[in-house]
Amino acid sequence: MTKLPSGKSLIFKVAIPVPVYRLFDYLAQENIELDNVKPGVRLEVPFGLGKKIGFLLEIAEQSELDTGKLKRVIRILDHKPLLSAKDLRLLLWASSYYHHPVGEVISTAFPAALRQGKSIVVQSEKRYALTDLGKATDSGQLKRAPKQKSVLEKFQCSSCLSEAELSVWNDNWRPAVKQLIARQLLQIELNDAKANNPEALLRNNVLQCNLQQQSAIDAVCNSLGQFEVFLLEGVTGSGKTEVYLQIIRSVLERGQQVLVLVPEITLTPQLEDRFRQRFAVNIALSHSKLTDTQRQISWLRMQQGECSILLGTRSALFTPLKNPGLIILDEEHDASFKQQEGFRFSARDVAVVRGKLLHIPVLLGSATPSLESLHNVDKRRYRLLHLPERAGNAIEPVLQLMDIRNKRMQEGLSEALIEEMHGTLARNEQVLLFLNRRGFAPTLICHGCGWVARCHRCDANLVIHFDEERLRCHHCGKEHQLIHQCPACKAGQLTPLGLGTERVEKVLAELFEDRVTVRLDRDSTQRKGSLENYLQQINQGKVDIILGTQMLAKGHHFPNVTLVAILDVDSGLFSIDFHAAEKLAQMIMQVSGRAGRADKPGKVIMQTRQPEHPLLLTLINESYRSFAKSALAERKEALLPPFSHQALLRVQAADINTPMLFLKSVTALAQELNRGHTQVLGPVSAPMAKRAGLYRYQLLFQNTRRQELHVFLDALMPAIVKLKHAKVRWSLDVDPVDLY
Numbered sequence: 001m002t003k004l005p006s007g008k009s010l011i012f013k014v015a016i017p018v019p020v021y022r023l024f025d026y027l028a029q030e031n032i033e034l035d036n037v038k039p040g041v042r043l044e045v046p047f048g049l050g051k052k053i054g055f056l057l058e059i060a061e062q063s064e065l066d067t068g069k070l071k072r073v074i075r076i077l078d079h080k081p082l083l084s085a086k087d088l089r090l091l092l093w094a095s096s097y098y099h100h101p102v103g104e105v106i107s108t109a110f111p112a113a114l115r116q117g118k119s120i121v122v123q124s125e126k127r128y129a130l131t132d133l134g135k136a137t138d139s140g141q142l143k144r145a146p147k148q149k150s151v152l153e154k155f156q157c158s159s160c161l162s163e164a165e166l167s168v169w170n171d172n173w174r175p176a177v178k179q180l181i182a183r184q185l186l187q188i189e190l191n192d193a194k195a196n197n198p199e200a201l202l203r204n205n206v207l208q209c210n211l212q213q214q215s216a217i218d219a220v221c222n223s224l225g226q227f228e229v230f231l232l233e234g235v236t237g238s239g240k241t242e243v244y245l246q247i248i249r250s251v252l253e254r255g256q257q258v259l260v261l262v263p264e265i266t267l268t269p270q271l272e273d274r275f276r277q278r279f280a281v282n283i284a285l286s287h288s289k290l291t292d293t294q295r296q297i298s299w300l301r302m303q304q305g306e307c308s309i310l311l312g313t314r315s316a317l318f319t320p321l322k323n324p325g326l327i328i329l330d331e332e333h334d335a336s337f338k339q340q341e342g343f344r345f346s347a348r349d350v351a352v353v354r355g356k357l358l359h360i361p362v363l364l365g366s367a368t369p370s371l372e373s374l375h376n377v378d379k380r381r382y383r384l385l386h387l388p389e390r391a392g393n394a395i396e397p398v399l400q401l402m403d404i405r406n407k408r409m410q411e412g413l414s415e416a417l418i419e420e421m422h423g424t425l426a427r428n429e430q431v432l433l434f435l436n437r438r439g440f441a442p443t444l445i446c447h448g449c450g451w452v453a454r455c456h457r458c459d460a461n462l463v464i465h466f467d468e469e470r471l472r473c474h475h476c477g478k479e480h481q482l483i484h485q486c487p488a489c490k491a492g493q494l495t496p497l498g499l500g501t502e503r504v505e506k507v508l509a510e511l512f513e514d515r516v517t518v519r520l521d522r523d524s525t526q527r528k529g530s531l532e533n534y535l536q537q538i539n540q541g542k543v544d545i546i547l548g549t550q551m552l553a554k555g556h557h558f559p560n561v562t563l564v565a566i567l568d569v570d571s572g573l574f575s576i577d578f579h580a581a582e583k584l585a586q587m588i589m590q591v592s593g594r595a596g597r598a599d600k601p602g603k604v605i606m607q608t609r610q611p612e613h614p615l616l617l618t619l620i621n622e623s624y625r626s627f628a629k630s631a632l633a634e635r636k637e638a639l640l641p642p643f644s645h646q647a648l649l650r651v652q653a654a655d656i657n658t659p660m661l662f663l664k665s666v667t668a669l670a671q672e673l674n675r676g677h678t679q680v681l682g683p684v685s686a687p688m689a690k691r692a693g694l695y696r697y698q699l700l701f702q703n704t705r706r707q708e709l710h711v712f713l714d715a716l717m718p719a720i721v722k723l724k725h726a727k728v729r730w731s732l733d734v735d736p737v738d739l740y
């Protein structure tokens, strides 16, 4: 047992979740047994006038500070670190790569309760499963008990669900579950810790894979146990998920765990259902719709090896894994993998580093891979696995442009489109309309004097929400009563300008009176469980027309949709951010992927006033790949990422002059510290110059050599911290995906 040499006090270097770049020194407790104190354990320490939870990073003999003035650690919370040494290394790397304070980075790896210093308690949850009778029962028999019917249907596609999972699905599940147990259709699942024995893993038979799927599966399975990054490129419906499932099976057979990340919470239930149908292992979930307790349970069950699969969003990336075997990132191109506030990490890029540290493969999947990943394939850093065709007998949809110049339009719908819709509906097939703008209309303007309803706090117009009689700012959330008289001239008529989903919904109700329309956007799906309900209605064929925002673009399977229309594709064509073209092309392909998934061919119509636009023509006549190729060539020409590397310093303040003054000091510092060839571009005002009452400016750093950029930032950041500008807030975004 190691004891402290008497008379000498050891120093603990502690990371504390505060916006400060350095570690804090504390005196170790007296009589401490060092055998039990490893880097990574949580500590309670005095901080300022209060206390904080920090993370021990180093034990040192000396401090650069006067040891007489150091405070003593209050207590050590963990017998051994909850994170592995490799995961701790990952976090330290991420802190230095993203130039974000290390204490804040480490604390993001923990669930809220552990972050606050609570001790670990593993609660086990009750889980429910169908009985044999439940499996055989037709849910139609429960017509008169709709609640029970929908619970039974939920179980029939997921087999086994925990209390937490049920709560995420629907707040009020308990009475129905109780009644189903009384009817002997459901039972409490007793033994949920499944042995990892291969026969017990599978619930149902696997599909016979096609050649391309098989070679993708073989490639990844051959590299289990070592690091390699794979990019699985395959159009929607090409069977990527099936490939994941079969690879996961091999990982599970090795007794290892799989981390699966998806961009959005709305995608987890579908994937979860497929996993549960296939595997009889414990599956944990982690995303922001779960309560803190539920997330902590998932975290601990993965850490202790009780669950074999973790399905989650971006923040689940740091969950500790007892036996890591594989990381999968589905829809890897999606911008939601980049955190846009606080610790601005890219879950994709950090996942790759994590795979490298853990010596496990990383599988990135997408129908429309990011330009960065395709570039990494070109550079032979990633290995490309390609699924060129739709699996089974589904046929790829036909894309076509619909020129709407000078055409008569009814609230955004051309007559030709309306006719197409009638034709599709007459065949008892479904129509999907995509419009990436919620609300009734994006602008309220006075027909008499030109007055426009603007947000006082933002550089933006207020959006009309007709149903709720509101004007709402989509940037700061500020709301006003919808007005009916022009505040400027008191006479002119107030007119809604432009198109939002609410407005299209209204015209659909008139044009397609006897049809059922469902609107899916952030407003219509705010209530818990409402999205799931809508999706269920759609899949049961109770809906004819599905109208929605980007929520629709991702992952959902609508087998009976054969006509997809993008109502306003032009709005994406003119942006000043160089990422915009890539995002638009991905969005078009993703939305198109919703059409004709089963045995019926699909058609995709894009309404445009730019029928000659090269981006649209390339996508239609060639492919996403051709688009990507020419977009990469343009980026190379302009030395934009991935041919250079960027970091964006954003600054905001309540006063209009302060951000610019601050950025001028930063520019001066940058010139002084710039030893390499980092370009300093700006300062300029942000594309949205004011937001939530704050004025925004930015400065962009760019270098073709990543290493050189980071050496520069390493020198610059501590110097910026020392600039005394009390009234500005600033943040650094390394590899920004959005220049706004």
Ligand code: ADP
Pocket: 207, 208, 209, 210, 213, 234, 235, 236, 237, 238, 239, 240, 241, 242, 243, 391, 392, 393
């Ligand atoms: P993706 O994830 O690329 O969109 P999925 O894995 O969801 O594709 O597959 C699309 C559909 O095709 C699913 O219904 C799936 O069950 C089916 N499918 C996948 N692979 C095969 C196969 N080899 N044979 C027959 N059907 C398949």
Ligand code: ZN
Pocket: 446, 447, 448, 449, 450, 451, 486, 487, 488, 489, 490, 491, 492
């Ligand atoms: Zn007016």
Ligand code: ZN
Pocket: 455, 456, 457, 458, 460, 473, 474, 475, 476, 477, 478, 692
């Ligand atoms: Zn606002």
